[in-house]
């Protein structure tokens with residue numbers, strides 16, 4: 542996965558010089574990053590097993606993607622859920638305009654949630670460099686905090702939903718077919 546902060550040697554040097562690559566793999570037990578075939582003592586920048594092009598690059602442990610992907614997935618999963626629920630509620634309101642006010646409140650709430658989750662995804666993508674500057678432990682701490690906050694937020698909204706819809710049902714149009722009425 543190419544990042545803005547890991548420039549490849551081929552990009553920085555006008556004429557790709559493979560001698561550095563050849564010297565690096567000379568006598569070194571290193572596997573092809575694609576197929577894991579040993580490329581020790583390779584004489585050119587192509588894997589003899591899978592045929593993929595190879596290059597030397599400068600990396601950083603700060604750019605390990607685990608925590609960042611975990612944070613993005615937390616926001617993205619919630620965004621998908623909130624998006625689908627928003628659309629369903631909107632369709633419900635459009636198809637049945639004589640609804641009471643509760644669904645309108647829920648639509649607004651889910652649209653706000655979806656917008657916040659989208660903002661979270663965009664923030665993580667656009668501020669990748671700021672994220673990467675933090676130590677790995679801190680990256681994971683933030684990612685786990687994001688996961689928990691998103692989860693708790695949705696649990697709270699779920700609670701509000703149950704209370705409003707449940708409350709609406711309790712005082713809703715029941716007397717039409719109530720077998721145990723009066």
Ligand SMILES: [Zn+2]
Pocket residue numbers: 573574575576577578588589590591592593
């Ligand atoms: Zn390979």
